[in-house]
Amino acid sequence: MIVTGTVPEQLSHDVSEHLAARGLVPVGTGLELTSLAGGVSNDVIAVSGPGIDVVVKRALSTLRVEELWNADPKRLQVEGRALQLAGTMLPAVTPRVLDLDDEFLVIERSPRDWYEWRTELISGVADTRVARELGHSLGIWQFNTTATPSLVEAFLDRDSFHQLRVQPFHETVLARHADLSEAIRQTIEVMLSRQTCLVHGDFTPKNILVEPPTAPICERRLWVLDWEVAHVGDEDFDAASLLAHLLIKSVHQPKMSSALFDCARAFVKSWQSHIEISSDQSHLVRQIGCMLLARVDGKSPVGYLDRNGQHKIRQIGRLLLQKPGTTIAQLWEMTK
Template structure:
């Protein structure tokens, strides 16, 4: 009942704002992330998507965030569109707490879904590295963007606190190291970052690669974006152990593509990556596809060792992950 009333109220707002023509327009809730309501709108012969940020996220834990991040997302899309037209969805309208954008439906595949299905596409990883490097490079040293995207409060609420500080509370032996990195990220102002650069936020068609869900965008440390993407690729390799060699190639392609065009982030990424791995097991938003306790213990063991005894560079860290993974034997729970 509450969901129906909420949709009806939002429909009225969209009519008043001139985004849809009448109450005969269909508003269809879409599945997706935990931090926003996302609707497919069918208004006559027009189909588009409307996204509205939520104050309380759709997770079990009490997790709240500033809804002004909706503007941060639309501003990020506007900026990236000037750099690489077509790499982000086209925005058609903006309103109080929401924006409307093109519907990327027929012909598009979600990169995360592809990976979970065992479809390994090296070109997607290479493109991810190029696009991310371009965003970082073109936005660095821009006081105007630093002021426009001063959204560190949202980044803290949605990334640093739930992924790092919550984990630090649970692992007292790692607390000092994790908190040092978290507060360092909070203080950095280097370039525009996406903040949720992961396969679930990338869709692909035969002729287009599109980046979505940039509501955590802020002016911060580019190392976070790089580590965040590699983190997801490593976890997919644990889930799909039989494809771990192919996924190791994906990591290499992404990192080589980024390094050729972006910043030298080797040391920073190698320090942050084990913490993010642990964050997707023991943080506020654990990945849904690692269900065996033995898989979670594998991540905990690897992360603990490499946080307490850091690798000299990212290549060494990633190589160690895949070596450990090659020897890992998952144990199904009774």
């Protein structure tokens, strides 16, 4: 995780008081608190001291973006419960939840040398081991929650998903690409009609922590973080999110296109080995198209694309919505 600076005095006091009140540290324990890069939707605080090394999260009601974007802080409860559920299925792929209440979520802290997979991709390294493990993990979560619907009864409420994904992504893209309204509306309708399995909702490289690479033959440990918009929904949503980000990075770094395509293939193959996949992939492709447009014309665009890159992604996104029969291989041809 990226350290960003000091914690505001009131927040530091609130976090310290909370940890003591919940019995996680003795009253009066000297603690070191540091702000971490928590994206746009949370305060994220690293706390260390005698007998404690944790991350504390508090959800914001107004997100840190240029356009007004409000969201219900109750999503913190969703995140905590989703981490607990995902951890029961694959305990090595999520941090342990140590405490959860209405205001704060406390989880174990990753080793200090771990970092976001996004950082590695932007640096020019695309490791298929990470992609394959992500496909495996997503497939296991989807298979188990499809097979046992009772596991996800607590995630039927999709308010946070609407506030943090449907409205700022799909509906904003719909407003800004009115000529594609039929295809975008169809994507939204299919997405909302599906209540198939547990969906992470932000399955992207910034939410994947990875350990540094060691010997090429060794598997790499990773954690999937930030489950605040987890819900029962569309089985294609998470895969579309990840594939869209790999495509965007292919446009941003053309020399990595082949390696990123290898990651995409490894991810899809591993994901599809666990679940039943329809031969009609048009909805997945339309979802990728919406995700691409959302990352240049939605409320939270990626910050590293130049104007030419934005134009290229916009072109690809529009084309996918118009021609959803595109294959994964053809997607990467479009980036060239």
